[in-house]
Amino acid sequence: MIHEDITLVVSRAVLIQVDGDGQLVASNSVSRVPCRLSDGELAVLRAFARPTPVARARGAVCRETGMGLEQFVRACERLARDNILTPVRADFRADDAAYVPASAGFASFALQHWMLRDATRVTAYRSAIQAHVRDKVVVDVGCGTGILGLFAAQAGARKVYAIEESAIATLAREMIRANGAEDRVSLLTGNSKDIELPEPADVIIHEILGIDPFFENVIPYIDDARRRFFRGGEGRLIPHRIELCCVGVEPEFVPSIRERAVLEAREFGRMYGLNFAPYLHVLEHAEEIAHDTEFPRRGSDFRESFFALGILSEECLLRTIDLNGDLVAQSTGESRATMRIRADGRIGSLLLFFRAHLDERLQLTTSPYAPRTHWGWAIRDLPRVFNVKAGDELDLRATISTFAGRELMQVRLG
Structure with missing residues (x-):
């Protein structure tokens, strides 16, 4: 129950997007389900754009929209339950x-x-x-x-x-x-x-790393934490750099755990x-x-050997993110890479993996040639399966996009 003496504010983590049906959808984190916003709830959010006691916001919203007390309380409770509105403590x-x-x-x-x-x-x-x-x-x-x-x-x-x-x-x-x-x-x-x-x-x-390392919104969260938590915005991040790579695999690859x-x-x-x-x-x-x-079903276990995966290419670096750098500049736009084929076969998918640089010496990797981790690998199916020969080169384009409040790497043939 929302008490009138509580002060609420719109969470800094809220992202509002328009979905495929033209509805506004608010998302707060990967641990919460995105929720659609009604016109009345938008008015509630405007009232709490700055830290505001519930009693004061109620008066403003009811005057603006004609919303009744019970409807206002229900809207506040729903938005607080999803941490769209968060208490000031x-x-x-x-x-x-x-x-x-x-x-x-x-x-x-x-x-x-x-x-x-x-x-x-x-x-x-x-x-x-x-x-x-x-x-x-x-x-x-x-x-x-x-x-x-x-x-x-x-x-x-x-x-x-x-x-x-x-x-x-x-x-x-x-x-x-x-x-x-x-x-x-x-x-x-x-x-x-x-x-x-x-x-x-x-x-x-x-x-804050997903199978696709950007899927848990590591970039915006570290950008915020670095600016607000460090003295003068500078300190040590563990990890401080992320590299996203891929290899081409045969279409028969089936992940299991x-x-x-x-x-x-x-x-x-x-x-x-x-x-x-x-x-x-x-x-x-x-x-x-x-x-x-x-349990998450991901590409995480080898079948008989590394090469049972049907890896047909050399490793291809798609993107590097220095978490100490300008994260907006590094995460926008398109990056291009060339993947070199090392063996004849049929490629149907790209297997994505990452390296997280924990410090200047230690790295954590989800490479298919390293000991398996709980992440496994992100699999990106190509538009079609096609034949390749050793020495061929495939041009790739990679973009970090946001869907339903989550960032992920999109890769397509260039």
Whole structure:
């Protein structure tokens, strides 16, 4: 229930687009379902363009639209539930009833499990964190179960601010408590674009990377975090650079995965040196973990060997994003690349993968020639299947576009 003394404002994370039916659709994050906006709700959003008490906004909206009190309250509650409207708070405690955590996307325990079992990902991040956070103020953007923030505390960070917008924050709080890190790790609940830190940060840790690395909106989120969280807009980003690459594959390539959740969870404590008792407790009661359909089905497992994938080309670099640079300039426009064919065959798709540069030395990659990760690969089917010969070259064009509030790389033949 929305109380009249609460102050609300339109979330900085909101993106409004026109859908295929000509309706305005507001999206807030990858963990929330985009929602259509009515004319009355647009008037409500205008009333909260700046932080405004509900009672004051109600009067303005009702005078402008003739909306009744009950209709106004329903609109505010719906928009607040989707964090289109967000409460203005002095702090961001996880038990603050004014904020409604996201219940989709990364609130999924199954998805969190799938990420934790990825030792390639977790140990790469831990190595980079251990090298760069001692005596620093650290922000973990999108902390999930809190594991990266806990690594930072273990590595001697002076203070860690772990930000999480979804309901998995409840488990993160328990993980922080179970590992005795409450004095060093503060959990802030909300979208990172709506968070105001108590102090400037020296290091930002983020794992806002999708299968297509841009799919979780890493570019706009890091652009915002870098400008508002760092002292003078400068500090260390982990990772700081992303490269998106592709190879050409035969049309017979079929991605698959296996569920190994329970056995894997028993190893997490030994793998990562943390107390996973709260996590194991949730696992015992999580029905979704028992159903293979709840896991993302992605290109993630080799069949018989690397070359069973039918990779016919050399690696082709499509785009490089320096997260310390001008992100607007780097993410707009079209990039061109040439993919060289190394073997005769029939190409039907492009397999996309990325390299995330965690620091000047460490890289995390989803290359099909590297140990598999939870991401797997993004598959982009070509308009047709065609024959190629070793030595052929294919011209490619790549564009970062936004669909339903998410950025993704579009690749087409040039």
